[in-house]
Amino acid sequence: MRNTVYLRRNRKLIVHPGHSRLPRTYIATAMKNIEYLGFTFSKELMEVLQTLSIETFTELYHQLVMDLKSLIGANVNFKPMYPNFPKQVMLASEAELYVNAILHYVTFQLPEHVALERFPLLDQVDLKVIDLGSLADFDQNMRNLIGAKGSISELDRVDIELVILMYDDLSTVLPDEIPMKENVGFVVGALLKYEKANIKHIAKYMTTATDVLRLVVALSDGDVSLATNTKFRKFKRPERRLLLELLEQCGNRIEDMLRYKNRWIRLGEILHPAEYKNKYEGCKEAFDILRNNKPFATFGGRVEHVLRMQDTSLAADLLKNRAGEFARRLDQLLRINEDFTPVVEKFAEVAEQISTPVLLQVMAHFGHRHERHDLRTFFPKGNVGNAVAIPNILPDIEAAACETIVQTCKSTLITRFAELPSLGDVYVDARLKQYVMPFSQRSASKALRTIVRGSRLEMPEGDTIRFFLWWKEGTVGGKHTGRVDIDLSAVMYDEHWQYVEHISYTNLRSNKYKAAHSGDITSAPFGACEFIDLDIPSVVKYGGRYVVASLNSFTEQPYCDLPECFAGWMMRKHPNSGEVFEPSTVMDRIDIAADTRIAIPVILDLVEREVIWCDLALQKHPHFYNNVEGNQKGMVLMGKAMTSLIKPNLYDLFMLHAAARGRIVEDADRAQTVFSVSEGITPFDISRIMAEFIA
Structure with missing residues (x-):
C-alpha cells in the first residue's frame, strides 16, 4: 500500500535489497511490459530489483502493473462506438452516422462493426522513469504534505490518513507545526479517530477557536475549509471534555467564535459546557454572549x-x-x-x-x-x-x-x-513562469500529474490531440445510479473567443478541418468511452486558437455519485496507428468526481501549443438541453478567465530563493540545485514546494 501511494505521488518505489540473483530475463520482460504503459525503470532501481528472489519480484511486479494501469486509465476496457476511429468516422456517410445514432438511442445497443487490425503504434514515446526511493524519503514527503503552507486535496488527506493508520510511531511524519489551519483540523481528527493522540500531543496544534471548530467538522466528516455547513455528530462525554479543554485554552476566543456564530450556537447545544461545574468558565462566557446576542466589540x-x-x-x-x-x-x-x-x-x-x-x-x-x-x-x-x-x-x-x-x-x-540552508549554484528554468504557485489544492482532482490550476504545459511533438472519457454506471452507497450518459465535447474559438465550431454528439466530425468524435454512447452498465481527435495544424489554419474540453452529465447525475468517471488526453503523431487507447501516449488523466454536472478539465491554446490546466466544475446552466451548445456563455467566461489569469508563478518564487541563498547559473549541468519543468525540483513536487519553499 505504501508503494502504491509513493508511485502515484513521486514515481518511486521502496525496494529492500535481497540476497538472490534474479535472472535478467525477468527484469527485461517486466520492463518491456511496462513500456507499453509508458514507463521504465531507472538504473538504480534495476540494480536493486536484480537482488530479489523470483517470488518477491513477481509479487512486486504484479502490484506495480495494477497501480500503473490505474494511474493512466488502462485498467478498464475502452470500446468506442466506432472501433476503427478516427478513420471510420471520417469516411462514413452522414446517413450512416445518423442511422447508427438513432438505433443506439432507441435500443441502447452499439452498432455492429468489425474491428479491423490496426497498424502497430508508430509514435516514439518518451518513457516516464520509475526511480528507487526510500522509507526516509517517503516519510519526508508525507511530513511535507502535513506541514504544507496551503490547503491540500481530498486525495492528499486520504494518503495522510492511511499513514496515520499504518504507523505506530508518527514522529517521522508529524511536524512540530502545522501552519495550514485546515490541515490541523483534519490531521488532529485522524489522530483521534485512530486513538493515536491525547490532549498533550494535539494541544500545540490548536491555538484558536476556529481550529477547534475545524476539528469538530473533521470528526463529523464535513468540509474543514468551513465553506459549507456541516451536520455535527453527537459526541461522547470524553470527546466533549476534550473539545471544551481545547477551546478553553484558546486566546481571543469570543471574537473568533463570532465569525461562525450560528455554527457555534449549534455546537454548544451538543457540547453542553454548563454541565461542568467550576470548569470551562471561558467557554461558558463565550457561549452566553453568542446565544444571548450580548454586545462585544470586535x-x-x-x-x-x-x-x-x-x-x-x-x-x-x-x-x-x-x-x-x-x-x-x-x-x-x-x-x-x-x-x-x-x-x-x-x-x-x-x-x-x-x-x-x-x-x-x-x-x-x-x-x-x-x-x-x-x-x-x-x-x-x-x-x-x-x-x-x-x-x-x-x-x-x-x-x-x-x-x-x-x-x-x-x-x-x-x-x-536567506536564513534557510544554502542552495549553492542554482539553475532556474524560465519555463517555470508558466506554472502557478500552489497555495490552494483543496478541490484538486486526482490526476496522473498534480498540477495547479492556471498552469500552462507545453504540448509534446505531434499534430493530433486525442481526448478520452470513460465512465460507468452502477450502485453507489446502496443506490443504483440508473442510466448514465456523459458527453465529451470540444469547442473551438478564435483568438478573440468568438465561436468557431464544436465537436460533440451533435456534430461527430468537422467539414472544415480534421476533427472527429468516436460516437455518442448513452449508457454504461459495463463502462463506456468516448474520444475526440483534433488535428492541430488544420484547426489553426482555419482560424481556431482555443479549444475547451468539456464533459456534460446529460442524464443529470453529479459526478460524485458515479462509481467511476475519468478523462484525459493523448498526443498522437500517427492517429490511425496503434489502438484507439494507447496507454503509453497518455499525457494526463484526471478523475471527474465533483458535485457538479459539467466539468472542464483543460483548455488548449493551439497557437502557443500549450495545455492550460483547469480542473473546473460548472453548475447546471438553465437551458432545457444539457449539452455543450446550452453552456456557451459559461464556457466562454471560464475560457477568458483561465487564459488571462494572473497568479504568482514558480519562476519568481525560485528566483527569490536563488537570490537569497545561492548563485544563479545559466546551465543546469553546472548547478547544485535545479528548478526545472523536467528535472530537479519540478512543478509537480507540490507538497515539497508548499512545505520547503513557501516557507
Whole structure:
C-alpha cells in the first residue's frame, strides 16, 4: 500500500535489497511490459530489483502493473462506438452516422462493426522513469504534505490518513507545526479517530477557536475549509471534555467564535459546557454572549468603523496589530485615499510579520495591478473546483505605491529565505513562469500529474490531440445510479473567443478541418468511452486558437455519485496507428468526481501549443438541453478567465530563493540545485514546494 501511494505521488518505489540473483530475463520482460504503459525503470532501481528472489519480484511486479494501469486509465476496457476511429468516422456517410445514432438511442445497443487490425503504434514515446526511493524519503514527503503552507486535496488527506493508520510511531511524519489551519483540523481528527493522540500531543496544534471548530467538522466528516455547513455528530462525554479543554485554552476566543456564530450556537447545544461545574468558565462566557446576542466589540468592527470615516492612516494603525489582515486590505486602503505614503510605510513596518504565502500573493497582485484585464478571477474556498470571474472595475492606484509594495515584499522574502540552508549554484528554468504557485489544492482532482490550476504545459511533438472519457454506471452507497450518459465535447474559438465550431454528439466530425468524435454512447452498465481527435495544424489554419474540453452529465447525475468517471488526453503523431487507447501516449488523466454536472478539465491554446490546466466544475446552466451548445456563455467566461489569469508563478518564487541563498547559473549541468519543468525540483513536487519553499 505504501508503494502504491509513493508511485502515484513521486514515481518511486521502496525496494529492500535481497540476497538472490534474479535472472535478467525477468527484469527485461517486466520492463518491456511496462513500456507499453509508458514507463521504465531507472538504473538504480534495476540494480536493486536484480537482488530479489523470483517470488518477491513477481509479487512486486504484479502490484506495480495494477497501480500503473490505474494511474493512466488502462485498467478498464475502452470500446468506442466506432472501433476503427478516427478513420471510420471520417469516411462514413452522414446517413450512416445518423442511422447508427438513432438505433443506439432507441435500443441502447452499439452498432455492429468489425474491428479491423490496426497498424502497430508508430509514435516514439518518451518513457516516464520509475526511480528507487526510500522509507526516509517517503516519510519526508508525507511530513511535507502535513506541514504544507496551503490547503491540500481530498486525495492528499486520504494518503495522510492511511499513514496515520499504518504507523505506530508518527514522529517521522508529524511536524512540530502545522501552519495550514485546515490541515490541523483534519490531521488532529485522524489522530483521534485512530486513538493515536491525547490532549498533550494535539494541544500545540490548536491555538484558536476556529481550529477547534475545524476539528469538530473533521470528526463529523464535513468540509474543514468551513465553506459549507456541516451536520455535527453527537459526541461522547470524553470527546466533549476534550473539545471544551481545547477551546478553553484558546486566546481571543469570543471574537473568533463570532465569525461562525450560528455554527457555534449549534455546537454548544451538543457540547453542553454548563454541565461542568467550576470548569470551562471561558467557554461558558463565550457561549452566553453568542446565544444571548450580548454586545462585544470586535477588531473587525473597529476597522470597518474607521474605514467608513475614510481615515486610512488610523485604519493602518489598527491593522498593524494584525499584519495578515493589513496585507489583505492593502488594495482597499490605497483606493480610499490618494496619499498612499502613510499606508505603504506602515505596511513596510509589519511586512516581516506577514506569512510567506500572503507576501507572495501581495507581490504578484501589485506587480500586475496596473495591467488592465477585462476580468478578475477568483477560486472560491470549498471542495468543488469552481472559478468566479467578474468584470475588472478596480480604479487605478499610483504606480509608485505598487512598486514600493512589491519591493517591500521582495526584500522581506529575500531576508527570510536567506536564513534557510544554502542552495549553492542554482539553475532556474524560465519555463517555470508558466506554472502557478500552489497555495490552494483543496478541490484538486486526482490526476496522473498534480498540477495547479492556471498552469500552462507545453504540448509534446505531434499534430493530433486525442481526448478520452470513460465512465460507468452502477450502485453507489446502496443506490443504483440508473442510466448514465456523459458527453465529451470540444469547442473551438478564435483568438478573440468568438465561436468557431464544436465537436460533440451533435456534430461527430468537422467539414472544415480534421476533427472527429468516436460516437455518442448513452449508457454504461459495463463502462463506456468516448474520444475526440483534433488535428492541430488544420484547426489553426482555419482560424481556431482555443479549444475547451468539456464533459456534460446529460442524464443529470453529479459526478460524485458515479462509481467511476475519468478523462484525459493523448498526443498522437500517427492517429490511425496503434489502438484507439494507447496507454503509453497518455499525457494526463484526471478523475471527474465533483458535485457538479459539467466539468472542464483543460483548455488548449493551439497557437502557443500549450495545455492550460483547469480542473473546473460548472453548475447546471438553465437551458432545457444539457449539452455543450446550452453552456456557451459559461464556457466562454471560464475560457477568458483561465487564459488571462494572473497568479504568482514558480519562476519568481525560485528566483527569490536563488537570490537569497545561492548563485544563479545559466546551465543546469553546472548547478547544485535545479528548478526545472523536467528535472530537479519540478512543478509537480507540490507538497515539497508548499512545505520547503513557501516557507
